[in-house]
Amino acid sequence: MEVLYQRIHQTLAALTHTPRNEDKTSPDSITPRTQPRNYEAFCSRVDSFRPGLWNVFEVSPLECARWGWHIIEKDILQCITCQEVVCAALPNLVDRDAHEKFLTLLKDCLVNSHKTACGWRHNPSPKELTQPPSVTTVEQLHNMTNSAHSLAALGSSLPQLDQHTLMSTMVQNLQKDSGLMECCYQS
Structure with a gap:
């Protein structure tokens, strides 16, 4: 029985042992x-x-x-x-x-x-x-819109972006997720 306990202890020790590199002082x-x-x-x-x-x-x-x-x-x-x-x-x-x-x-x-x-x-x-973070507030929506405008300013070096469709989708998701009934977006 004692041999069994020793084997269990050795197995647990092996499973919980954290290998270390040569430099034992470094947290990394x-x-x-x-x-x-x-x-x-x-x-x-x-x-x-x-x-x-x-x-x-x-x-x-x-x-x-x-x-x-x-x-x-x-x-x-x-x-x-x-x-x-x-x-x-x-x-x-x-x-x-x-x-x-x-x-x-x-x-x-x-x-x-x-x-x-x-x-x-x-x-x-x-x-x-x-997954990308969900937009849950009007402030986050405006921040994302500002980012989209900044990216759009880069022009042809980026893929085509339909801002109206993007904004419509985001507003629909925002309304659905947070129960927000009205959201005003000013370009």
Whole structure:
């Protein structure tokens, strides 16, 4: 019976042990815990997907970040907690079947390539973190409108933006979400 308790204790110790780098004095040397609802940590993971590093357009960096992955090299993901690594390089589209097979495998790896005890395996960040924030006040609506006008001033370097349709949609959403019956917009 005592042997069983020792094995349980060793197993629990192994699961709760936080690996450290060589520099034990640095707070960054501690492997991060699973914090799926931490918006700043989520944004940090998304921010690691710099232009030119991620070429798998069929899988969003937002989805990778939801499952605890950040990018460490071109098309190479690493879990921020368990440190597992996934190569996301896909075969050329010339071989469509191979490309689709590897893409399916990659999507599966986002979930299942974590170590068994890694918290990300069964507890990703909520999908809400991948959505733009909702506009709930008139002030937020005006701020977003001002931002849209600033972007529109950039002209042809941006995609076409129909401001009237955007504003109508935003006002409808604002009225629906907050019960606001009247909203005045002055251009």
